[in-house]
Amino acid sequence: MTTQHVRVTVNGQPREADVEPRLLLAHLLRDAFGLTGTHVGCDTSHCGACTVIFDGRSAKSCTVLAVQANGAEVTTIEGLEQGGKLHPLQQAFWDQHGLQCGFCTPGMIMESTWLLGQNPDPTEAEIREGISGNLCRCTGYVNIVKAVQQAAAELRAAGAGTAEQASVAAGGR
């Protein structure tokens, strides 16, 4: 089996690596690129801890091959902070105590960026549905939902505001 060369734009930066076709995107990000914010929780496509934005759509990066991402754009949790300022979702998870152990948090936040990009004003039910592919064993979800609501309100207020934030919230370009 031959290794293949992949080029991926990760958080706006061009990155490349030689990989075996069987390498998972989650491991490319963590092991080859050192971006360990993307967590691997279950490895069976259920928990969502590994969620990233892959070509504009949220994806479980343990369920994507690195070679599938050749030529793609990927946004990980490390790509949200801008100039030392936390993304409104990151700040809201802090403010609302939306985490305890923090293991699910990167995936929760990445899925939530995608959700708010699709639906800037979700109801509580829509938020719960939106994060139904992300499991949290600690919080009981209540504060996670509150955090997403806080960030949604803030992003709407910042409003039509900074196009840049909207684009990050939408998971890339």
Place this chain on the structure above:
Amino acid sequence: MIPAQFDYVRPPALADALRILKEREGEAKVLSGGYSLLPLLKLRMAQPALLVDIRDLDGLDRIVETAEELRIGGRATHRAIHEDATVTARYPLLRDAAGGIGDPQVRNWGTIGGSCAHADPSADWPAVLIAARGSLVCRSADGERTVPARAFFLDTFQTAIEPTELLTEVRVPRPGDRSGGAYAKIERKAGDFATAAAAVQLSLADDGTIAEAGVGLAAVAETAFAATDAEAVLRGGTPTEELFRRAAQAAAAQSRPAADGHGPVDYKRAMAAEMTLRALRRAVARARGAT
């Protein structure tokens, strides 16, 4: 979990993909969304030598309606189908089912072609296509054939598709006036496969009786199947609660559930009846003009 070794190609055009599937018959596997195949590869329940990624093939994600039918490209995602304007306007059975598959990430990437080719007995699309009397277009380097859904799903993870074929399109007849469809599914928890699910597509005659009915069940047999006894009960009948209950009982009696983590056999049978009942009520209401 790490899959066994394989090679990977992403051909630029359909003809290339079909040629590769023919040259590497039995060794190559199609990769679409990957949301069923990658978990299998990681568990090493599948060990193909080559994955053929169909992501770059043009037009395979199109959804178009002709005078007779809706044609859904094999690579159309669950989400794209759920959000499609034509599906929303005229195919409530498909819309119901698409919105309830797995979780948002699964719907973002999982495809109708992948779901049908994989043929998990608990998958939602097979039951839907059986109820709607849809068909599946299988294409190889040597030609194309169209297989009715009722002859496509053969057994657990087994379909009529050949290893050299690609599922290029799924076709669903265009519902006429006074028709309605609905999908009812019960799951243990958010984002899960069905414990039992029922798909119904029916039409009413001018006198208000049921002219034709299709009923497909998921998760309560070794594969999705047509509840033909329920269909026979419904055909020509007056759509009353009493008739729905008789049809639901007939559907449950035809089911062959296996006990597993989703529940024991009698519970699954009861849920098969209940889902059939709910889908029938909603389908008839829709045929009468409700949304």
